[in-house]
Amino acid sequence: MALLDIRDLSFSYPDESKPALNNFLTAREGEFILLTGPSGCGKSTLLKLIKHQTAPAGRMRGQVLYHGKRVEDYLPLTLSQEIGFVFQNPDNQIVMDHVLQELVFGMENMGYEPGFMKRRVAELVHFFGFEPWLEKKTSEMSNGQKQMINLASVLLLNPKLLLLDEPTSQLDPVAAKQFFSIIEQLNQDSGSP
Numbered sequence: 001m002a003l004l005d006i007r008d009l010s011f012s013y014p015d016e017s018k019p020a021l022n023n024f025l026t027a028r029e030g031e032f033i034l035l036t037g038p039s040g041c042g043k044s045t046l047l048k049l050i051k052h053q054t055a056p057a058g059r060m061r062g063q064v065l066y067h068g069k070r071v072e073d074y075l076p077l078t079l080s081q082e083i084g085f086v087f088q089n090p091d092n093q094i095v096m097d098h099v100l101q102e103l104v105f106g107m108e109n110m111g112y113e114p115g116f117m118k119r120r121v122a123e124l125v126h127f128f129g130f131e132p133w134l135e136k137k138t139s140e141m142s143n144g145q146k147q148m149i150n151l152a153s154v155l156l157l158n159p160k161l162l163l164l165d166e167p168t169s170q171l172d173p174v175a176a177k178q179f180f181s182i183i184e185q186l187n188q189d190s191g192s193p
């Protein structure tokens, strides 16, 4: 069964006569899908509709199926954990003052057991090489570092589906390359079914 199956999806924002998007898509476990199109073609709207909690108000037709079930029929907690979302602007996602607090914020909200959190954070901090940043203020981090922190916070929840909305648009070419090489490595290490 496909991980994600989008069927005849159309969505219109309130008071807009023209639909913001109209499409279909299927994603299987381990797949890496790139959505491209000009600004305003509906990429962000589509991603927000996939992670149901981020869905904007408006009229939706068609279906977004995750593991064969409509996203609106899942418990919010399940989608919060299983579908990770990294926003376009890193500052829109950072909420805590310090890097370590930011990393564990999502896990704490999920109510994970402290011992498990410590082990999981230690593993990921090592993977990303974040040790020197842990005590630093999030406001001192560059955009590239902030976006890596956002990615790591999302990955700590061990998501099955990762949605990245132009995550490198605010990064310089070196930081963008680093970001994508991490994604590629993750996809190779844990993306295969």
Ligand code: ADP
Binding pocket: 013, 014, 016, 020, 021, 037, 038, 039, 040, 041, 042, 043, 044, 045, 046, 056
């Ligand atoms: P992209 O991410 O591809 O640039 P968006 O999904 O942001 O595209 O936007 C798709 C369309 O929906 C555009 O025409 C945009 O102007 C419109 N749109 C986006 N957000 C809103 C909103 N909150 N209210 C009304 N229209 C919106």
Ligand code: MG
Binding pocket: 043, 044, 045, 165
């Ligand atoms: Mg967008």
